[in-house]
Amino acid sequence: MATPTLTPKTQPIVIVNWEDIVFDDNWNGEEENPQPVEISTVGWLLYENSTMIVVASTYNWREEQWGTVHAFPKSEPDVSIICEGVEHGLRN
Numbered sequence: 566m567a568t569p570t571l572t573p574k575t576q577p578i579v580i581v582n583w584e585d586i587v588f589d590d591n592w593n594g595e596e597e598n599p600q601p602v603e604i605s606t607v608g609w610l611l612y613e614n615s616t617m618i619v620v621a622s623t624y625n626w627r628e629e630q631w632g633t634v635h636a637f638p639k640s641e642p643d644v645s646i647i648c649e650g651v652e653h654g655l656r657n
Contacts, residue, residue, distance in 0.1 A: 571609075571611055571631075572624065572629070573609055573624050576609040576610055576611065577609070577610050577647075578607065578608070578609055578610075578647045579607070579608065579609070579610045579620060579644050579645065579647060580605055580606070580607050580644070580645050580647055581605070581606045581607075581608075581618065581620055581635070581637055581643070581644050582603060582604070582605050582643040582644075582645075583603070583604055583605075583606070583637055583643070584601045584602065584603055584604070585601060585602055585604045586601055587599040587600060587601060587602055606620060606622070606635055606637075607622065607647070608620040608621050608622035608633070608635070609621050609622075609624070609631075610644075611631060611634070613639075614639075615639060616638065616639050617636050617637060617638055617639050618636075618637045618639060618644055619634060619635070619636050619637075620634070620635050620637070621633060621634045621635075622634075622635075
C-alpha cells in the first residue's frame, strides 16, 4: 500500500482494541468453551470513514510504503489516539 503523502510524521499514533475469534478443533472428546479474546493493535492511523479504520504498524522510508496494514470494521474496534505530531527520532 503506497501512500507517499502520509508518513509517520503526519499521522497520529492510535491503539485499536478489538475482539478476535478463537478456534478450537478438538477431536478428543474434551470440548472446551472457547471465548473471543481482546486484542490491541498499535500503529499510525492511515484512513477512517463511516465504515472502517485503517492502521499501519510499519513504514519503509526508502520506498515510502506502509506495511502491516490492518483494516477494522468501524462497528468493531475501540480506537484511542495515543500521540499526535510525533517528531522524536523520526527521519527528516
